[in-house]
Amino acid sequence: MKNYYQPEIETASREQILAWQNERLVKQVNHVWNNVPYYRKKMEEKGVTPDDIKSVDDLHKLPFLTKNDLRDAYPYGLMGKPLSDCVRIQSTSGTTGKRVVAFYTQHDIDLWEDCCARAIVAAGGTKDDVCQVCYGYGLFTGGPGLNGGSHRVGCLTLPMSSGNTERQLQFMTDLEATILCCTPSYAQYLAESVHEAGLRDKIKLKAGIFGAEAWSENMRRDIENKLGIKAYDIYGLTETSGPGVSFECEEQTGMHINEDHFLAEIIDPETGEVLPEGSKGELVFTSLTKEAFPLLRYRTRDICVLTRKPCSCGRTHVKMSKPMGRSDDMLIVKGVNVFPSQIEQVLLAQGYPANYQIIVDRVNHSDTLEVQVEMTPENFSDSLVKITEMEKKLVAELKAMLGIYAKVKLVAPKTIARSEGKAVRVIDKRKI
Numbered sequence: 001m002k003n004y005y006q007p008e009i010e011t012a013s014r015e016q017i018l019a020w021q022n023e024r025l026v027k028q029v030n031h032v033w034n035n036v037p038y039y040r041k042k043m044e045e046k047g048v049t050p051d052d053i054k055s056v057d058d059l060h061k062l063p064f065l066t067k068n069d070l071r072d073a074y075p076y077g078l079m080g081k082p083l084s085d086c087v088r089i090q091s092t093s094g095t096t097g098k099r100v101v102a103f104y105t106q107h108d109i110d111l112w113e114d115c116c117a118r119a120i121v122a123a124g125g126t127k128d129d130v131c132q133v134c135y136g137y138g139l140f141t142g143g144p145g146l147n148g149g150s151h152r153v154g155c156l157t158l159p160m161s162s163g164n165t166e167r168q169l170q171f172m173t174d175l176e177a178t179i180l181c182c183t184p185s186y187a188q189y190l191a192e193s194v195h196e197a198g199l200r201d202k203i204k205l206k207a208g209i210f211g212a213e214a215w216s217e218n219m220r221r222d223i224e225n226k227l228g229i230k231a232y233d234i235y236g237l238t239e240t241s242g243p244g245v246s247f248e249c250e251e252q253t254g255m256h257i258n259e260d261h262f263l264a265e266i267i268d269p270e271t272g273e274v275l276p277e278g279s280k281g282e283l284v285f286t287s288l289t290k291e292a293f294p295l296l297r298y299r300t301r302d303i304c305v306l307t308r309k310p311c312s313c314g315r316t317h318v319k320m321s322k323p324m325g326r327s328d329d330m331l332i333v334k335g336v337n338v339f340p341s342q343i344e345q346v347l348l349a350q351g352y353p354a355n356y357q358i359i360v361d362r363v364n365h366s367d368t369l370e371v372q373v374e375m376t377p378e379n380f381s382d383s384l385v386k387i388t389e390m391e392k393k394l395v396a397e398l399k400a401m402l403g404i405y406a407k408v409k410l411v412a413p414k415t416i417a418r419s420e421g422k423a424v425r426v427i428d429k430r431k432i
Contacts, residue, residue: 002313002314003121003122003123003124003125004118004121005114005117005118005120005121005122005152005153006114006118010317011315014308014316017317018056020260021056021259021260022054022056024260024288025053025056025059025263025286025288026050026054028289028294028296029050029062029296031291032294033050035079035080038072038073038077039063039065039078039296042069046062048063056263059297060265060274062286062297063296064272064284064297065297066299067239070239071100074099074100078293078295079103079292079293080290080292080293080294081105081292085291086292087109088104089102089104089139090139090140091238092238104292104293105291107291108289108290108292108293111241111290112145112241112244113145113149113151114149114152115149115245115247115258116145116146116149116150116152116242116243116244117150117152118149118244118247118258119149119232119248120146120149120150120153120155120179120209121153122232122315123179123207123208123209123230123232123248124179124207124230125153125155125179126153127153127155129156129178129179130155130158130175130176130177131153131157131179132158132160132168132172132177132179132180133146133147133150133158133182134160134161134162134180134182135161135162135183135212136161136162137159138161141236141238141242141243142182142183142211142212142242142243143159143161145236145243145244146243147159149244150181155179158171158175158177162182162183162420165189165193165420168190168193169190169194169199172190172199172203172205173203176204177204177205178204178205179205179206179207179208179209180208180229181208182210183210183211183212183419183423184211184219184220184223185213185422187210187231188354189418189419189420190227191222191223191226192226194227195226200228203227203228205228205229206229206230207230207232208230209232209234210223210231210232210234211233211235211236211243212243212422213422214323214341215233215354216345216348216354218345218348218349218354219348219354220233220252222348222353222354230250230252232248232252233248234248234255235255235320239293239295239298240262240285240287240290240295240298241287245257245262245285246258246319246320249315250313251312251313253319254320254322255319255320255322256318256319257306257317257320258317259317259318262285262286262287262288263285263286264283264284264318265284265285265297266280266281266282266283266284266304266305266306267284267299268281269281269282269301269327277306277308278307280303280324281303281305282299282300282302282303283302283303283323284297284298285297285300301326301327301328302323302327303323303324304323304324306318306319306320306321307321324339324341325339325340331358331360333360333369333404334366338369340425342402343358343371343402345401346394346401347371347394349397350393350394351376352374352375352376352379353376355374355418356371356374356416356425357372357416357424357426357427358370358371358426358427359426359427360426360428360429361429361430362429367430368407369404369406370406370407370408371398371406371409372411372416373394373408374412374415375390376413380413391408395407395408
C-alpha cells in the first residue's frame with residue numbers, strides 16, 4: 001500500500017507534470033510582469049517580455065532573484081497581490097541586514113499546507129496519528145507549515161513549538177505521539193533526553209520529519225536508532241513558502257520536489273549557466289502557483305543534484321539530493337572550501353555525537369581551524385594521554401577529508417550548548 005496524499009498529482013505522468021508547468025509558468029510570468037514592478041524592471045533590463053516565455057524551455061531567459069533583491073525590495077516591493085488580499089506573513093530568522101518577509105494569500109496557505117501534508121503522508125502519517133510539531137511557531141515557517149499539513153492529513157496535532165524539553169517528553173509519552181517534527185539537532189537532543197529520563201520504552205514514535213538545517217546520513221541513523229523511528233528529510237525556504245517544497249519518501253534517496261508548484265533548475269553558481277540534469281550545482285526555484293510573493297528564478301544558494309531516476313515509491317516528481325553545502329556560507333580556510341557537513345561526517349563516523357562547534361580565526365595573517373567535539377559518556381576519559389590519542393586520530397581523519405589541518409579539542413559530554421532551534425555550528429572570528 002503506497003502512501004500518497006494527492007495520488008493523482010504525486011504520481012502524474014511526466015507529460016502531465018510538464019503540461020502543468022508550461023501553463024503555470026506562462027501565467028505566473030504575466031502575473032509578475034503586471035503586478036511586481038521590481039521584477040518587471042529586471043526583465044526589461046534583460047530585454048525580456050512575457051511574450052518571450054512560452055514554456056519551461058524559455059525559463060533561462062528570465063533574470064535571477066537573490067536574497068539581496070529581497071532585502072532591496074523590503075518590505076512590499078515583490079508583492080504580487082494587494083495587502084487586502086494577504087492574510088499572513090512569515091519571515092526568515094535573518095543573519096545580516098533586513099529580514100526577509102514573505103506574504104501569503106489564503107490560497108497560498110492552502111497550497112503550502114497541501115505540500116506539507118504530502119510530506120507527512122509520505123512518512124506514513126494518517127488521520128490516526130498524533131503529530132508532535134516542535135518546530136518554532138510564529139514568524140518561522142517550520143511550525144505553521146507542519147501544523148497546517150498535519151491538520152490536512154487529519155492527525156491529532158500537538159503544537160508544541162520548540163523548547164521546554166520536559167513538557168515535550170510529557171506530551172510525547174502521555175498523548176502517545178507517533179510522528180515528531182523538528183530540526184535534526186533538536187531531535188538528537190530529545191533522543192538524549194528520552195534515554196536519560198528512562199522513557200525509551202514509553203514512547204510510541206514511528207517517524208520523524210526533520211529539516212531546517214543540514215544533517216548527515218550518520219546523524220540520521222543515530223536518531224533512528226535512539227528513538228526507534230524512521231527519519232525523513234524535508235526541505236523548504238521562507239522565500240518559496242516554507243517546509244514542503246520537497247520531502248523524502250520511504251526510499252530515503254533524495255527529496256521529491258513538488259513540481260506542480262516549484263520549478264527547479266541547477267546552475268553553475270559562478271556563471272549562472274543552467275547545468276545538465278545530474279550535475280552538482282546551485283538550486284534555483286521558480287514558484288509556479290504563489291500569488292502574494294511569486295518569486296521567479298530565486299537562487300537558494302544550496303548546492304545539490306537533481307535526478308529523475310524512477311523511484312520505488314511510485315512518485316514521479318524530480319528528486320533533489322540533500323543539500324551538500326551552500327554557495328554562500330561555505331567556509332574558505334587557507335584557500336580550501338570547507339563544508340561543516342564534511343566535518344560532521346567524520347565525527348559521526350568516528351562515534352562522536354553531532355554536537356560540535358567549528359571555530360575559524362586568523363592568527364598572524366594565517367587562517368586557523370579548530371573543531372571542538374563532545375566526547376560521549378562511553379569514550380569519555382580523564383586520562384590526558386588517551387584524550388591526546390583520540391584528538392590525534394580525529395586530526396588525521398579530518399585532514400584526509402578536508403585536505404588541511406584542523407586542530408581538535410575534545411571536551412566533556414554536555415559542555416557544548418544544546419540547541420532547541422537551529423544549531424550554531426560555525427563561529428568565524430576572522431575580520432575579512
